Amino acid sequence: MKLSELFSYIPIYQTNSAIKHIEITSIEMDSQKVKEGSLFVCIPGFTVDGHDYVDEAIANGARAIVAQKEVKSAVPVVTVTDSSRTLAILADRFYNHPSSKLPLIGVTGTNGKTTVTYLLEEIYNHFQKKTGVIGTIQMKIDNKTYPVSNTTPDALSLQKSFQLMVNEGVEQAIMEVSSHALDLGRVYGCDFDIAVFTNLSQDHLDFHKNIDDYLRAKSLLFAQLGNTYDDSKQKFAIINADDLSSDLIKKSTAQHIVTYGCRSEAQIMAEEINIDADGTAFKLITPVGELQISSKLIGMFNVYNMLAASAAAIAGKVPLKIIKTALENINGISGRFESIAENESFAVIVDYAHTPDSLKNVLKTIKEFARRKVYVVVGCGGDRDRSKRPLMAAIALRYSDHAIFTSDNPRTEDPEAILQDMTNGLEDFTNKYEVISDRKSAIYQAVNYAEEDDVILIAGKGHETYQQIGHVKYDFDDRVIAKEAIKAKEK
Ligand SMILES: CC(=O)N[C@H]1[C@@H](OP(=O)(O)OP(=O)(O)OC[C@H]2O[C@@H](n3ccc(=O)[nH]c3=O)[C@H](O)[C@@H]2O)O[C@H](CO)[C@@H](O)[C@@H]1O[C@H](C)C(=O)N[C@@H](C)C(=O)N[C@H](CCC(=O)O)C(=O)O
Ligand SMILES: Nc1ncnc2c1ncn2[C@@H]1O[C@H](COP(=O)(O)OP(=O)(O)OP(=O)(O)O)[C@@H](O)[C@H]1O
Ligand SMILES: N[C@H](CCC[C@H](N)C(=O)O)C(=O)O
Numbered sequence: 509m510k511l512s513e514l515f516s517y518i519p520i521y522q523t524n525s526a527i528k529h530i531e532i533t534s535i536e537m538d539s540q541k542v543k544e545g546s547l548f549v550c551i552p553g554f555t556v557d558g559h560d561y562v563d564e565a566i567a568n569g570a571r572a573i574v575a576q577k578e579v580k581s582a583v584p585v586v587t588v589t590d591s592s593r594t595l596a597i598l599a600d601r602f603y604n605h606p607s608s609k610l611p612l613i614g615v616t617g618t619n620g621k622t623t624v625t626y627l628l629e630e631i632y633n634h635f636q637k638k639t640g641v642i643g644t645i646q647m648k649i650d651n652k653t654y655p656v657s658n659t660t661p662d663a664l665s666l667q668k669s670f671q672l673m674v675n676e677g678v679e680q681a682i683m684e685v686s687s688h689a690l691d692l693g694r695v696y697g698c699d700f701d702i703a704v705f706t707n708l709s710q711d712h713l714d715f716h717k718n719i720d721d722y723l724r725a726k727s728l729l730f731a732q733l734g735n736t737y738d739d740s741k742q743k744f745a746i747i748n749a750d751d752l753s754s755d756l757i758k759k760s761t762a763q764h765i766v767t768y769g770c771r772s773e774a775q776i777m778a779e780e781i782n783i784d785a786d787g788t789a790f791k792l793i794t795p796v797g798e799l800q801i802s803s804k805l806i807g808m809f810n811v812y813n814m815l816a817a818s819a820a821a822i823a824g825k826v827p828l829k830i831i832k833t834a835l836e837n838i839n840g841i842s843g844r845f846e847s848i849a850e851n852e853s854f855a856v857i858v859d860y861a862h863t864p865d866s867l868k869n870v871l872k873t874i875k876e877f878a879r880r881k882v883y884v885v886v887g888c889g890g891d892r893d894r895s896k897r898p899l900m901a902a903i904a905l906r907y908s909d910h911a912i913f914t915s916d917n918p919r920t921e922d923p924e925a926i927l928q929d930m931t932n933g934l935e936d937f938t939n940k941y942e943v944i945s946d947r948k949s950a951i952y953q954a955v956n957y958a959e960e961d962d963v964i965l966i967a968g969k970g971h972e973t974y975q976q977i978g979h980v981k982y983d984f985d986d987r988v989i990a991k992e993a994i995k996a997k998e999k
C-alpha cells in the first residue's frame with residue numbers, strides 16, 4: 509500500500525521528505541519483526557522506548573518511520589503527536605477496516621470476561637454462526653486456536669486478527685476488553701456493536717491510580733460505542749444493574765442500554781434461582797419472553813455471567829430457545845471452577861480467581877456445599893497490584909478451614925516478599941494457615957491433607973500452563989500437578 513493512501517486517514521502530520529511514492533508492505537511496532545518494505549511505528553513503552561530502535565528497524569528493511577518525537581533516520585520520518593493512536597488508525601486502514609465487517613461484541617469488567625465470551629461463543633455457535641473469540645486463554649476462530657500474549661492484544665495484532673477473522677468467514681466476533689487495553693488505546697478503531705459490562709471490584713491498582721481511574725478506563729468501552737444512531741447497525745450497552753458502578757457506565761454511552769440483574773429492576777432478570785453443587789437453575793425473564801434455564805455452571809456469579817451473555821445475545825437478535833440450549837449445553841470453561849478429582853472421595857477445584865472479589869465468591873460458593881473441610885491453595889502474582897495481597901489472604905482465611913499460601917507467578921518479585929505482603933497482619937491466625945512458597949509442594953500438601961468429603965480449591969492460575977519466575981515461563985499446570993498429587997496419594 510502507498511504511504512500517501514495510508515496517511516490520507518491522518519489529517520495532521522509532518523514529514524521530513526516526500527512520502528507519496530513510498531510503497532509499504534507491512535506495519536510493525538517491533539523493530540525485530542521489521543522486514544523489507546515495513547513501516548516502523550515507534551511506541552514509547554513501559555520498559556523501553558521504540559524510538560531507540562529506529563536503526564535496527566532500518567537495518568531490517570524499514571522503508572519509513574512514524575515517530576512522536578525527533579529521531580535520526582536514514583529513511584523518511586512522519587512525525588505525529590501520538591504514535592500509539594496513529595498506529596491504531598493506520599492498522600485499521602492497512603487491514604481494510606476489518607472490525608466494521610464483523611459484528612463485534614466487547615466484554616469488560618473485573619471478573620467474568622472470559623466466561624461471558626465463551627458463553628457467547630456457545631450461544632452463537634448454536635445459532636449456526638462461525639465465531640472468533642479473543643481473550644485471556646487464546647484467540648479462537650471456529651475450532652482453531654492461536655496463542656496470545658495479552659488478554660486484549662495491541663492495536664496492530666488486533667486489527668490483523670480481525671482481518672484473519674474476515675478472511676476465515678467469521679460471522680460473529682467476541683472479545684475481552686481489558687482496562688489496560690482501554691487505557692492504552694489498544695482498541696481505538698474497533699467498531700463494537702455490543703459492549704458488555706460485568707462488574708467492578710478491586711484489581712490492577714498497580715496500573716490504575718485508584719478505583720475511580722480503573723472504572724473510568726472500563727467506561728471507555730461504552731464511550732467508544734459511538735455517538736450517532738443508525739437503524740441498520742444498532743449498538744447496545746449491556747449493563748449489570750446490580751453493580752454500583754453501572755450509573756457511570758450508563759452515562760458514558762449515548763447508545764441503547766440493556767440492563768440485567770437479580771436484585772435491582774432490570775430488563776433481563778433471573779428469578780427463582782436455585783444453586784447447588786451440581787449446577788444452577790433459574791427462570792430467565794426478558795422482554796421477549798421467559799423460560800427456565802438449567803445449567804451445569806456453579807455459583808451465583810455464573811448466574812450473572814449467564815445473564816450478561818443472554819442480554820448481549822438478545823440485543824444481537826438471537827432467539828431465546830437458542831440461548832437456552834446453549835447455556836444448558838456448556839459444561840464449563842477451562843480453568844474456571846474446573847473439577848479435577850472426579851473419582852475421589854474428596855473434591856479438587858481449579859479456578860482462576862485472582863482478585864479479592866472472585867476469591868470470595870468462589871470460596872463462598874464452595875462453603876455452601878462443602879460437607880467437611882475446605883482447603884485453599886492460593887498466591888498472588890508479582891509485578892501486580894500489591895494492595896490486593898492482604899485482602900486475598902484475609903478472604904482465604906475467612907472462607908476456608910485451612911489456607912496454604914504459595915506462589916502464583918512471582919515474575920520479577922521475590923516470592924517470599926509477596927508472601928510477606930499476603931500474611932502481614934495474620935499473626936493471630938497461624939494455626940489456620942501455612943506458607944509453602946513452592947506451588948507444587950503446596951498442592952501436594954493440600955491433597956495429602958484431604959479426607960473424605962473435603963474440598964480443595966487451587967486458585968489463581970486456572971487455565972495457565974506456565975509459572976513465570978523472573979522473565980522465564982516454566983511449564984506448570986495446576987490441573988496436571990493436582991492429578992499427579994492425587995495419584996501419588998493413592999499409591
Ligand atoms: C504494562 C503493559 O501493558 N505492557 C505492554 C506493553 O509493554 P511495554 O510497554 O513494556 O513495551 P516495551 O517493551 O517497553 O516496548 C515498547 C515498544 O518498543 C518496541 N521494541 C522493543 C524492543 C525491541 O527490541 N524493539 C522494539 O521495537 C516494542 O515492540 C514496543 O512497540 O506492550 C506490549 C506489546 O503490546 C505488551 O505485551 C505489554 O503487556 C505486558 C506483557 C503485560 O503484562 N501487560 C498486562 C499488564 C496487561 O496488559 N494485562 C491485560 C489483562 C489484565 C486482565 O485480564 O485483567 C491484558 O490485556 O493483557
Ligand atoms: N461475574 C463474576 N463475578 C465475580 N467473580 C467471577 C465472575 N465470573 C467469574 N468469576 C471468578 O473470577 C475468575 C475469573 O473469571 P474469568 O476468567 O471469566 O474473568 P476475567 O474477567 O476474564 O479475568 P481476567 O481479568 O483475568 O481476564 C473465575 O475463575 C471465578 O472465580
Ligand atoms: N490478566 C491478569 C491475570 C492474573 C493471573 C494471575 N495468575 C497472576 O499472574 O497474577 C493479570 O495479568 O493481572
Ligand SMILES: [Mg+2]
Binds near residue numbers: 644684
Ligand atoms: Mg479473562
